[in-house]
Each structure stands twice: as structure tokens, then as C-alpha cells.
Amino acid sequence: MHIHTIQGYIQNIFLAEYQHTLLLLDGCGRADVKTVVDFITTTLNRPLSDLKLIVVTHMHPDHAGGAHKLRAITGAQIASHPKAPGWYASLLGRTAHIVDLVLMHWVAHRIGRKKKPGWFNPILQPDFILEDGQALPFFTDWVALHTPGHTNHDLSLFHAESENLYVADLIVRVKGRYHPPYPVYYPNRYKDSLKRLLTLGQPTLLFAHVKASQLTSDDINQLIAVAPNEPSDYVKAMKSRIKRAFKRVN
Secondary structure, rough: EEEEEEEOOOOOOOEEEEEOOOOEEEOOOOHHHHHHHHHHHOOOOOOOEEEEEEEEEOHHHHHOHHHHHHHHHOOOEHHHHHHHOHHHHHHHHHHHHHHHHHHHHHHHOOOOOOOOOOOOOOOOOEEOOOOOOEEEEEEEEEEEEEEOOOOOOOOOEHHHHHOOOEEOOOOEEEOEEEEOOOOEEEEEHHHHHHHHHHHHHEEEEEEEEOOOOOOHHHHHHHHHHHOOOOOEOOOHHHHHHHHHHHHHHO
16 A cells, blocks of 8 residues: 555645555545546556545545545545535535635635635535444545544544554644644544544654644644634634624724
């Protein structure tokens, strides 16, 4: 098994290559579909039918936006946590879907990327449901770990043999230091997810937005110490801005 790192629209894309099959560790963004297809067919010189499984670690646009289209093109199947399909299902969820798309384009602009199509179906239709501790379909050497906090359905993917752990957006890096992501909807669950990392030894962490690295227990404990104690989300941030604006007017 060899893990390839591909530069996506705003994130790292990880493709695990086996002799006869391929595993995509996340659903990417809609803008990444051609990138993944070209990498498989041109760089690896392999048929698209070798892609057997696409895992969606959570529903944000750069992690789920390309999943359905890649399935249609390659015939691969999709796996996710059982709560993923409902993340954008409500009226508030549909609003969050639009906000998340706007934020994705804002990040792309900040890092110098040209605007590309990002819209995707907000209701995921997975072929497989992954519970905590469950081996991945077709790739039983990988295990799905439920690591919520950023959302209620985040998955991390652990390959014990190679000691690689894909944590998606569980941890980010800002100005040279590791930080919790934004938003953190479930702060207590987020801290529990970080504590879980301490039980896995010291694997190489594969990040969606940070260069792969090994974090020490001190690094993890520092993250736990600075993690928010209350939910940090868009709705709360907007309410706070409105309150501040109201105070300035009055």
C-alpha cells in the first residue's frame, strides 16, 4: 500500500494505491474531480475502475463535494458515518451548505486559486455506513474512527500497519502552530476526539490542510488546553457581530 498526496483545490487529497485497487480517503471537492481522474489515468496509468471506495469524512464542500460525481465516473462506492447524510438536510442545514460553499471559495481566493464550480448535492447518498471502529469495505486494513467535534459525524481513518492516520479537519495549523478547526460545533466531543489520539501511539497524521506530521502527546495536550469550551459556529459568530454592531449604534 502506498499513499499518494495530491494537491487539491484548497486541500490535500490522499489516494491509497494497492496492486489491484485504489482507495480515496475523502470525497474531495467538486473542483477536484478532474484532478483525481487525471492522476489515476495519467500519473498512475490505471483504469478508473480501479477506484473501489471513496470515504466521506464529513460533509463540508472540500470533503464531500466530489464524491457523487466521482462515483458516477468511476463506479466506486461511497462510505460515510450514518449522520453524514442528515448534516445539511434541514432548512438551517441548507443555509449552512451555502455558507460553507462561500467559505470554500473565500479560502481559495486567499491562497490564490481561481474560482471553480463548487456546488454539490447537500444530501449524501452513501453505499456503506461506517460505525466507530469498523473496517472499511474492500480495505479491511483501514479502520474508521468516529472523531466528532468539527461536525457530529467526522471520521478519521487509521492504517495500523503503516501507522498512518488521516484526520481530515480535526487539526489545522495557523501561523506555525496547531489549532482546533473552525467551526467546532461540539467542544466536549472535540476534546474527547483529541484525547483518543493519545491512545493510538504516535502515528503519522495526514491532515487535509497541513503537511503530514507526527504530533507528540505534549502537542495534543496543548490542543486540548486551547480547544473551545463553547460551540464556535457561524450562527454564534453572526449573533455576536450583530450584538457588537447594535452596541456601537446605541
